[in-house]
Amino acid sequence: MxxxxxxxxxxxxxxxxxxxxxxxxxxxxxxxxxxxxxxxxxxxxxxxxxxxxxxxxxxxxxxxxxxxxxxxxxxxxxxxxxxxxxxxxxxxxxAPQEGNMHTLEMVGTEEQKEEWLRPLVQGEISSGFSMTEPMGGGGSDPKMLQTTAVRDGDEWVINGHKWWTSDGLDADFLLVMARTDMDAHPYEGTSIILVPTDTPGVEIVRNVPHLGGHDITERTGGHAEIKYKNVRVPVENTVGEEGEGFRVAQMRLGGGRLTHCMRYSGMAERSLDIAKAYLEEREAFGSDLSEKQSLRHRIAEAETKLHMARTGVRHAARELDQSDARIEVAMSKVYTARVTNEIIDLALQVCGGNGIGKDLPIAHFYEHVRAFRIVDGADEVHLRSIARDAFEDVDPAEVDTALRFDEECRADVLDD
CATH class of the missing domain: 1.10.540.10 (Acyl-CoA dehydrogenase/oxidase, N-terminal domain)
Incomplete structure (x- = not known):
């Protein structure tokens, strides 16, 4: 295409x-x-x-x-x-290195860029993004954020409990979302603070076991559970303006969602390529599987949906260059997550025993892709935003007009 x-x-x-x-x-x-x-x-x-x-x-x-x-x-x-x-x-x-690089490049100070961004890009250090909290804290509803950072002179004192901090086990520093003004709305009183992991009070509790958690590299970055106990860092470690944490996070996540969409689109494309090659080579019930019309139609539908996903992501990316493109990004994220899940599931199914075996990458892809409907905003959260936007400009007068027109049409039919 x-x-x-x-x-x-x-x-x-x-x-x-x-x-x-x-x-x-x-x-x-x-x-x-x-x-x-x-x-x-x-x-x-x-x-x-x-x-x-x-x-x-x-x-x-x-x-x-x-x-x-x-x-x-x-x-x-x-x-x-x-x-x-x-x-x-x-x-x-x-991820999350790509998103953290982007964050520091967008809003970091020159000192932060030299000390942290430059070596991060080169792979000399690693990082984590520490936002999601356990039950009762910030997750799909980020306004529930419980982690706090209180000023004490020229330092922040951070207390809180996080989990799902990607690459948190290996990170040299963490970008921590914390409430810095408890009297303000969370969207206006939250900041992102850079915390080196060797700072006293940073406790890496464990790697949270998860679907798709088996890697094929020696890296063990994982998805860490972390506790912050009276962690002190300089106020100058604030990334972006104080109180602008949600705005910065949204800038980070908007682009990050689209890059995730493209990475998973590539995963789905390779899964389809493997599935088609298998169907061409595998014979059953008197002919190649690729000649079975039901399978051909399912592959055709998969190709069509993947094309639409790619097109939607590119459109959202163009809009993102001009605005926050919140709805376009949400639509792309929901649709691509569902389509890539569906396609990789199809590829695994048509490859049969070879699909569930791990000589091929499809089984690994299958484990990884399911999380995409949850990470970077669950489907339901994005659908909530899309629905809110869809109903925002509804004019009750138009509804009344449509209902009257419908009643008139029914009356005409009854008269006839």
Missing amino acids: EYHDSEKAKEVASRVEAFMDEVVIPREREALRTGEPVTEDELEEFWEMAKTRDLFAPQVPEEYGGQGLDFSDMLPSFEQVGRSLLGALSIRAN
Whole structure:
């Protein structure tokens, strides 16, 4: 399909695709076949190769060691890396690092960028985004945030309990969402604060066991449960303006949701490619499975839905360049999450025993993709926003007119 991406976007995505096919996917296949995880040294080798091919950190400005692609231009490359379990990590475009880089680049001070962003881009350090809280705290309703940061002179004193902090086990620093003004509405009294993990009072409790938690690398970043007990950091560690935490988080998450959509679209595309190849080779009941009309129709529907998802994401990305595109992003996130879940489930089903086996990546994809309907905002949260927008401009007069017209039509029918 032609999506009218810019020439630069297509050229970079073509080189990313070649890197995936020539280097990354072969190593992924070996790891799946042998059970030997990809080592830290190997990941650093991937990064060096990506740098020599001008593919490293495509979303980051060149001054910090990235390729400087704008948001729309980087999306096709994110789709290509999504085709491999190792893809995003291999070019330093993986979550949550990608989103934290974007946050610091958008609103960080020059000192924060030099001390934290530059080494983060290069892979010298790691980070986590610490927002979600256990039962009773902030989650799908972020206004329920319980973590607090109280000023004491020129320091914040942070207390709270978080979990699902991605890469929190390995992080050198955390971006922590905390209430900094309890008298203000949470949307106006919450800040993001940079907390080094070696700060006294930061307690990494555990890695939360989860679906899709088995990786094929030595990395153990996990999804950490973390307690903050009288954690003191300088007020200058505030990322963005004080009280602007939700605004900054929304800027981070809007683009992050679309990059997730593209990564999972790539995952669905590769699953479909594997499924089609299997159907072409597998014979049953007197003919190739690819000749069974019911399966052909299901593949056709999957191709159609994946095309619509990709088109919607690109439209949302164009709108995001001009506005917050909140509804367009929400629609893309819900639809793409559902479609990619459906397609990978179909690919697993048609591959039968080979689908549930882990010689192929589909079973791994299947475990990973289910979480996409929850992370970065559950389906229900986005549907709530879409519905609110849909009903916002309803004119009662139009309803009255429509009802009267309907009654007149019924009366005419009865008269006839």
